[in-house]
Amino acid sequence: xxxxxxxxxxxxxxxxxxxxxxxxxxxxxxxxxxxxxxxxxxxxxxxxxxxxxxxxxxxxxxxxxxxxxxxxxxxxxxxxxxxxxxxxxxxxxxxxxxxxxxxxxxxxxxxxxxxxxxxxxxxxxxxxxxxxxxxxxxxxxxxxxxxxxxxxxxxxxxxxxxxxxxxxxxxxxxxxxxxxxxxxxxxxxxxxxxxxxxxxxxxxxxxxxxx
Amino acid sequence: xxxxxxxxxxxxxxxxxxxxxxxxxxxxxxxxxxxxxxxxxxxxxxxxxxxxxxxxxxxxxxxxxxxxxxxxxxxxxxxxxxxxxxxxxxxxxxxxxxxxxxxxxxxxxxxxxxxxxxxxxxxxxxxxxxxxxxxxxxxxxxxxxxxxxxxxxxxxxxxxxxxxxxxxxxxxxxxxxxxxxxxxxxxxxxxxxxxxxxxxxxxxxxxxxxx
DNA sequence: TTTACTTATTGTATTATTTACACTATATTT
DNA sequence: AAATATAGTGTAAATAATACAATAAGTAAA
Numbered sequence: 001x002x003x004x005x006x007x008x009x010x011x012x013x014x015x016x017x018x019x020x021x022x023x024x025x026x027x028x029x030x031x032x033x034x035x036x037x038x039x040x041x042x043x044x045x046x047x048x049x050x051x052x053x054x055x056x057x058x059x060x061x062x063x064x065x066x067x068x069x070x071x072x073x074x075x076x077x078x079x080x081x082x083x084x085x086x087x088x089x090x091x092x093x094x095x096x097x098x099x100x101x102x103x104x105x106x107x108x109x110x111x112x113x114x115x116x117x118x119x120x121x122x123x124x125x126x127x128x129x130x131x132x133x134x135x136x137x138x139x140x141x142x143x144x145x146x147x148x149x150x151x152x153x154x155x156x157x158x159x160x161x162x163x164x165x166x167x168x169x170x171x172x173x174x175x176x177x178x179x180x181x182x183x184x185x186x187x188x189x190x191x192x193x194x195x196x197x198x199x200x201x202x203x204x205x206x207x208x209x210x211x
Numbered sequence: 212x213x214x215x216x217x218x219x220x221x222x223x224x225x226x227x228x229x230x231x232x233x234x235x236x237x238x239x240x241x242x243x244x245x246x247x248x249x250x251x252x253x254x255x256x257x258x259x260x261x262x263x264x265x266x267x268x269x270x271x272x273x274x275x276x277x278x279x280x281x282x283x284x285x286x287x288x289x290x291x292x293x294x295x296x297x298x299x300x301x302x303x304x305x306x307x308x309x310x311x312x313x314x315x316x317x318x319x320x321x322x323x324x325x326x327x328x329x330x331x332x333x334x335x336x337x338x339x340x341x342x343x344x345x346x347x348x349x350x351x352x353x354x355x356x357x358x359x360x361x362x363x364x365x366x367x368x369x370x371x372x373x374x375x376x377x378x379x380x381x382x383x384x385x386x387x388x389x390x391x392x393x394x395x396x397x398x399x400x401x402x403x404x405x406x407x408x409x410x411x412x413x414x415x416x417x418x419x420x421x422x
Numbered sequence: 423t424t425t426a427c428t429t430a431t432t433g434t435a436t437t438a439t440t441t442a443c444a445c446t447a448t449a450t451t452t
Numbered sequence: 453a454a455a456t457a458t459a460g461t462g463t464a465a466a467t468a469a470t471a472c473a474a475t476a477a478g479t480a481a482a
Contacts, residue, residue, distance in 0.1 A: 401479070
């Protein structure tokens with residue numbers, strides 16, 4: 001079982017990687033993963049992977065795909081059921097396990113993982129991209145309070161597409177998932193920024209049932 | 212591994228079921244399934260299931276989901292990676308294995324399968340429904356030549372929604388995946404019907420990349 | 423052969439959604 | 453007070469989706 005755990009930090013999407021501790025590909029960069037034990041459900045392994053690597057198991061997770069090619073692991077036949085998850089570094093109170101060398105890495109072409117783990121990331125990103133078209137995204141990636149610009153940046157990053165600010169704002173507001181927070185964000189220069197939060201019930205509803 | 216194999220026959224969607232040959236739930240109605248052997252890839256088991264039950268392995272298949280709850284099988288922990296497929300009974304030259312009691316059953320509320328196989332069907336139908344919104348459907352379910360009414364019926368059935376004939380035809384033709392066949396279908400009463408076929412290249416293209 | 427009936431096919435007007443596009447507001451710095 | 457940086461806003465045009473009913477082309481019956 002492998003997990004693509006994404007965050008959105010410093011205006012970039014990143015994925016959690018660890019150093020592989022055993023053969024094959026010992027010491028290579030891989031997605032956090034764990035073998036399923038006989039008495040475990042899939043969810044339980046996810047929880048273990050999370051606990052071990054970030055010390056937090058309360059994270060948004062979706063099943064991705066089962067990878068089952070015969071020779072994907074050179075040592076023997078391993079079927080890997082992969083998941084993806086979305087977190088926010090501060091909000092979710094992450095403690096990276098440095099024994100595993102757990103690190104969030106930028107998603108660029110230089111990121112090369114062992115096994116078929118790059119494929120997993122690609123597939124996860126595709127899935128997220130598709131999902132964004134009929135369900136809201138952001139609650140798991142952003143801090144509790146955020147600006148429209150941050151939300152636009154996130155959408156822009158995951159959909160690899162620039163938005164027109166005015167149209168973006170209108171569309172998001174029409175989704176009816178945000179509320180303005182009383183507070184406001186002071187900036188070094190320029191106008192203050194309105195802060196928003198997700199309306200939990202509405203977000204939940206659209207997240208489960210689509211728009 | 213289990214397979215939801217759908218067809219669209221006599222204006223109804225149907226799914227392939229078999230009688231379970233072993234415990235637990237011996238003799239119960241189930242989806243065709245098979246245990247994965249050590250030296251098999253997922254695709255190979257799919258092929259086996261297909262060969263065994265319909266004597267044809269050249270079928271459109273997509274991975275659905277891994278079902279991994281601890282007690283989904285009362286006898287022990289079994290993780291089931293499910294697939295769904297779409298076929299056409301005549302075109303695909305199906306020979307049902309009656310030793311397994313392989314039969315296509317209408318998808319109605321009376322259809323009750325053992326294990327979590329009903330869940331699998333539900334999920335597969337949801338997936339297909341979603342997929343239809345950005346990719347074409349029909350090539351695998353319809354005969355090579357078909358009428359607009361048949362295609363509309365198929366869409367209507369899988370999306371559980373009535374269409375306005377005029378709007379439906381316009382939308383489908385705008386998709387640019389059909390071509391008229393020279394022949395025409397004679398009916399007992401009323402006007403002759405134009406026959407269409409899918410343009411293989413265009414269909415393939417939209418099927419892989421979406422509209 | 424004319425009329426009734428059956429089924430297939432077609433077009434237009436309205437509404438809703440999406441896109442394109444540039445200036446004003448509010449704060450800080452000099 | 454002027455320059456600069458960032459946030460925030462409205463309107464018009466184009467495109468897509470929806471609602472809606474009459475005509476065309478055949479068979480069966482009178």
